[in-house]
Amino acid sequence: MKHPGEDQHSSNSASVFDGATPLAREIADLTRRRQAIASERLPKPEKTRVMTISNQKGGVGKTTTAVNIAAALARQGARVLVIDLDPQGNASTALGVDHRADTASVYDVIVNDLPLGDAVQKSPEFGALYCVPATIHLAGAEIELVSLVAREQRLRRALDLYMQGLEEPFDYVFIDCPPSLGLLTINAFVAAREVLIPIQCEYYALEGLSQLLKNIELIEKHLNPDLSVSTILLTMYDSRTNLANQVAQDVRDHFPKQVLKTLIPRSVRVSEAPSYGQSVISYDLNSAGSLSYLEAAAEIAHRGAPQTGSQR
Structure with missing residues (x-):
């Protein structure tokens, strides 16, 4: 209940x-x-949204x-699966899941035909957050995949089979790629319907992006007609520099529909969190970096999946 004069006090404070x-x-x-985030309820997608997060530029x-x-989405009640397809295994580390060499992992799924469900681990972060970890074995998977049947389709087939058998489907599946275009990244593109591209607000930000878009276009044409770049997120933003503002404006000019309004700032908290085996959402919920990712997640949820291409 509001006390008399509370609204007046709030406006005076402002x-x-x-x-x-x-x-x-x-x-x-x-x-x-x-306050805005705390009061918001995010819509859930009508069916699972599978998003590959990719940029051939590292860092x-x-x-x-x-x-x-x-x-951020799991904290808001969505069921979320992260597939770590990067041999470095950084996503596995940040989500606090075991990815030692002898752990059942995405390597076993795509190379040895292990059912995906046998490699899924529950993240200690949030109740509805799960991860398929990457182990050191994934470093050699690019070479091993070359001789395998349907080498570009292996992750998609495993994921489709896994999701068909779920009583409670996932709302989102995020696939974290290595910073290169090899067979692992191609598997990620074939398995997804959407691509999320993070772009840092620094010099050379757009360098290599045209090549990435051409590669995505080729995969859409030959391997996955449902694929589209749905989301671009501007990261490492420093509002104090003219360069960051200029880069942000350039990206918005080039991709007005795909770029999220939310900017992810440079943040010590965001950088620190993985060393504690946590996301910044659980490491420091009230930090600027955490709030920005919560806002970006809300934008993604409200936007919904793009209605382009045929439905899978």
Whole structure:
């Protein structure tokens, strides 16, 4: 129940912050954003959305984005599966799941035909967050896949078979790719309907992007007609620099429909979280980086899957 004068007090506080120091304005802004997120209920998709997170350029926040968007959606009640297809296994580490060499992993699924369900682990992060880990064996999978039948389709077939047998389907599946275009990444593109591309707000941000888009177009044409670039997320944003603002504007000009409004700032908390085996969502929920990923996840949920291509 509101006390008399509470609304007046809130407006007075806002007006005080408007003329206050940058720090006070930042605190007020974070408070407002926290309240907005806390009161929001995200819509669930009508059917599972399978998204590959990819950028051939390294160091753009690809794995960080995969883990934190997944954690943000799981925190809001969605059932989420992360498939770690990067031999470095960073997504597995950040989600706190075991990925030692002898662990059942995505390598066993795509190379040895292990049922995907046998490699799924529950993340300690949130009740509805799961992960298929990557182990060191995945480093040699590119070579081993070359001689296998239907080598580009192996992840898709395993995922389709797994999801058909689920009593309670996943709302989202996120596939984290290595920063290269080999057979692992091609498997990820063939298994997905959507591509999420993180782009850092730095010089050379658009370098290599045209090649990535051409590769996605080729895969759409020859292997997966349902695939489309649905989402672009701007990461490592520093509002203090003209360069970051210019890069953000350039990307928005090129891809007005795909770019999310939310910008992911440079954040110490986001960088620290994986070393504790956590996403930033559980490591420091109230940090600016965490709030930004929660907002980006909400945008993705509200946008829904793109209605392009045939339905699988």
